[in-house]
Amino acid sequence: MQTMSSTDSITVDEGYDADNPAPVIEPPRARTGKTPKATRTNFELYGWLFMRLSGILLVVLVLGHLLIQLVLDGGVSKVSFAFVAGRWASPFWMAWDLIMLWLAMLHGANGLRTIINDYAQRDNTRFWLKMLLYTATVFTVLLGTLVIFTFDPNIT
Amino acid sequence: MATPTLDKVSSPGQDAGHLVTVTFRIRRFNPEVSAEASWQDFEIRIDPKERVLDALHQIKWEDDGTLTFRRSCAHGICGSDAMRINGRNRLACKTLIKDITEIKDGVATKPILVEAIKGLTVLKDLVVDMEPFFQAYRDVMPFLITKGNEPTRERLQSAEDRERFDDTTKCILCAACTSSCPVFWNDGQYFGPAAIVNAHRFIFDSRDEGGEQRLEILNDRDGVWRCRTTFNCTDACPRGIEVTKAIQEVKKALITRRF
Numbered sequence: 001m002q003t004m005s006s007t008d009s010i011t012v013d014e015g016y017d018a019d020n021p022a023p024v025i026e027p028p029r030a031r032t033g034k035t036p037k038a039t040r041t042n043f044e045l046y047g048w049l050f051m052r053l054s055g056i057l058l059v060v061l062v063l064g065h066l067l068i069q070l071v072l073d074g075g076v077s078k079v080s081f082a083f084v085a086g087r088w089a090s091p092f093w094m095a096w097d098l099i100m101l102w103l104a105m106l107h108g109a110n111g112l113r114t115i116i117n118d119y120a121q122r123d124n125t126r127f128w129l130k131m132l133l134y135t136a137t138v139f140t141v142l143l144g145t146l147v148i149f150t151f152d153p154n155i156t
Numbered sequence: 157m158a159t160p161t162l163d164k165v166s167s168p169g170q171d172a173g174h175l176v177t178v179t180f181r182i183r184r185f186n187p188e189v190s191a192e193a194s195w196q197d198f199e200i201r202i203d204p205k206e207r208v209l210d211a212l213h214q215i216k217w218e219d220d221g222t223l224t225f226r227r228s229c230a231h232g233i234c235g236s237d238a239m240r241i242n243g244r245n246r247l248a249c250k251t252l253i254k255d256i257t258e259i260k261d262g263v264a265t266k267p268i269l270v271e272a273i274k275g276l277t278v279l280k281d282l283v284v285d286m287e288p289f290f291q292a293y294r295d296v297m298p299f300l301i302t303k304g305n306e307p308t309r310e311r312l313q314s315a316e317d318r319e320r321f322d323d324t325t326k327c328i329l330c331a332a333c334t335s336s337c338p339v340f341w342n343d344g345q346y347f348g349p350a351a352i353v354n355a356h357r358f359i360f361d362s363r364d365e366g367g368e369q370r371l372e373i374l375n376d377r378d379g380v381w382r383c384r385t386t387f388n389c390t391d392a393c394p395r396g397i398e399v400t401k402a403i404q405e406v407k408k409a410l411i412t413r414r415f
Contacts, residue, residue: 017188040372044381045410118339118382 047110054103061100085153094148101144109137175201178253178264180211182223183271185278193278197267204254208241208270212248225282232394235330239282240271245332245392273335275344289331292347296355296373301366317362324357324402326395333389333399345378349389349399352380356402359409371410380406 070076087093112133120126178200185193198215209230216223228234230249237248242256248270257264276284302311327350334340334348355374359367374380380403389399 038373038376040376042375042414044377044379045375045414048381048407049411118342118384121342 047114051107051110054107058100058103058107061096061103065096065100085151088148088151089153098145098148101148102141105137105141105144109133172201174203176204176259176262176264177201178204178211178257179267180215181267181269182215182281183269184223184281185272186222186280202253204252204257204259206253207249208246208251208253208256208268209237209248211253211268212270224280233328235328238273238330238332238335238394240269240273242269245273245336247330247332247394250394273331275335275337275341276331284331284335286331288344289334289348289350290329292334292351293329293354296347296351296370297366298354298358300358300361300364301369302363303365311363313362320362321357321360323397324353324360326397327353327357328395329354330394332392332394333397336388336392338386338388339382339384343378343382346382347374347378347380349383349403352383352403352406353397353399356406359406367409368413371406371413374406375410380410383407 069079088097113130116126116129116133120129180198180200181195182198183193184196198219200211200214200219202211202214209227212223212225212227216225225237225239225248227237227249230237232247232250235247238245239248240246241248241251253264253268257266257268259265270282272278272282272284276286276289278284329350331350333353334350337346337349339346340348352374355370358364359370383400383403385400385404387400389403390397390401393399
């Protein structure tokens with residue numbers, strides 16, 4: 001670590017003086033014309049509540065899912081096309097998987113949206129990361145929903 | 157010198173048995189000299205029962221007059237001298253040297269690090285631009301809002317009603333909480349703990365009628381929902397305000413008013 005005695009002055013390495021002042025540092029959070037306007041909606045409130053409520057439901061849904069798939073009845077080795085076809089013959093398990101898919105995807109996407117908002121430094125980075133996130137989320141949710149509803153146990 | 161001071165009677169070296177040697181490693185920045193900030197060490201002899209602010213005074217008055225920092229009352233009320241001391245936000249005037257360093261044989265074993273609070277633009281040495289902080293403070297309208305005619309006598313309040321927001325009246329606007337918040341570090345558009353604390357002080361005041369407006373402001377994108385409850389603000393507050401609890405109470409008020 002750099003150590004200087006108290007008598008040393010800070011070295012002048014750029015040669016700034018009254019005629020050649022150091023660059024002015026703009027305050028990073030001055031409110032400008034580009035600052036987003038207030039939205040006056042409850043979106044963030046609903047997002048916050050959704051995270052809590054879906055989290056509670058997901059504990060039950062995901063732990064139940066893992067238990068059935070990986071632990072009970074011989075564990076993961078029993079999972080096959082026939083096993084999935086047998087479960088999805090029942091509307092209860094279709095509903096379980098559908099709700100789990102939607103809640104988990106929206107919960108995860110909202111969490112990542114929060115993280116991107118917190119950590120992305122530049123507006124452009126933030127925008128494109130969120131677009132990538134939304135695209136991936138919509139694609140996965142739609143594909144999963146399509147599979148659950150159009151699943152054909154007699155496929156060849 | 158304008159300030160009257162006591163002349164020292166004893167010469168240096170006499171009665172100095174209580175003094176210890178402490179190194180202060182201070183983050184220096186002077187935009188007129190260099191665009192880069194750097195650490196500078198000052199080794200001083202000081203009574204460990206003195207405060208960090210006393211050490212800064214000693215350095216400024218006896219070693220290096222260019223050391224720049226804010227202080228006004230020097231007794232923990234004005235909120236001018238919040239700084240990052242050994243990595244934690246504290247008031248220099250409320251931090252005793254003996255509490256933050258280990259002293260062996262009259263010498264502090266480690267240097268004491270002093271730097272400006274984070275998340276705000278450093279203007280020089282330990283002085284930061286507080287304008288974004290006060291902008292957020294002004295945005296939550298920290299003043300009494302009422303409707304109708306002004307009463308002819310004072311606005312009375314029960315002791316219980318006063319107790320409801322007592323904790324958040326203690327704020328001295330030193331910015332120790334807001335500049336310890338990781339969300340604020342990364343995105344200064346977040347109102348920050350201090351502004352929410354001062355909104356809380358009026359939202360839960362039975363005499364005030366602007367609570368709904370303030371809640372509306374804090375319900376927005378950069379309001380209370382960005383709080384991640386890391387408790388940095390509560391740990392940093394030199395007044396012992398339960399900042400995170402106040403933020404949670406505002407969230408609760410928002411939810412109970414909407415449903």
